[in-house]
Amino acid sequence: MKRHPRRSTPATLTAVVLLTGCALVAVVAIQLILGQAPWISYRTVAEALHDARWSDLIPGVAGGVAVLLGLILLVAALLPGKLTVLPLQGELNSGASRRSYRSTLRAAASTVDGVAKAKVNLKRHKASAKVSTDRTNTAGLADAVREAIERRLDQINPAVRPTVKIKVHAARSRS
Structure with missing residues (x-):
């Protein structure tokens, strides 16, 4: 591999x-x-x-x-480049492609109620998600998205667990 x-x-x-x-x-x-x-x-x-x-x-x-x-x-x-296959924990030599890893984290973020659109970027030891919402009150949305992504990371079980960073962008501004 x-x-x-x-x-x-x-x-x-x-x-x-x-x-x-x-x-x-x-x-x-x-x-x-x-x-x-x-x-x-x-x-x-x-x-x-x-x-x-x-x-x-x-x-x-x-x-x-x-x-x-x-x-x-x-x-x-x-110099080492970005990993193309991210290693997973387990007895077998297994991994997930960077693209599928990113898309499964994006899908987890998109399942949270109130998220209209999600984008996930992977760095060496960090997964940052930018989510858009139509809500005017975004209180608690970042925590809910972080929990959903961390649950998905628990299911994936990566060898190196990235820290999760969330940014919430509200489409409507408060009036």
Whole structure:
């Protein structure tokens, strides 16, 4: 079971850059084999690189950009991302997808009397719910929603129980 993201965005960007470079080299090589004028002249590139000095601006900027991109890819590979499957307690290696976890908590919040709409966001150790109501008096609604979400968390039994934060938005204002 894959619990962590697969880092597909950095891998895809790296693959696209390498593929573009390889395709360009292949096109130029094929043009040279067929006796056509290549898009990029090998002689022009070789002369430009031969004439470049380490103290020039262009090699310094290119090296800085390469180092920066390398560091970004290294950080993306080493830092843990959001869990895609949230672990559940129990003897078996079980988990719930982030999407289903969020939707079941939203459904629990929506069952509370007076809640018109609910939205749940999951952070590392926090579940925050924003609920909208048509009521003018919202006293006790936040506590009722918190209790409903905590009951659902008791049923789900996550390995790491998030703290629950509730915000209530009344559609009508008091007059």
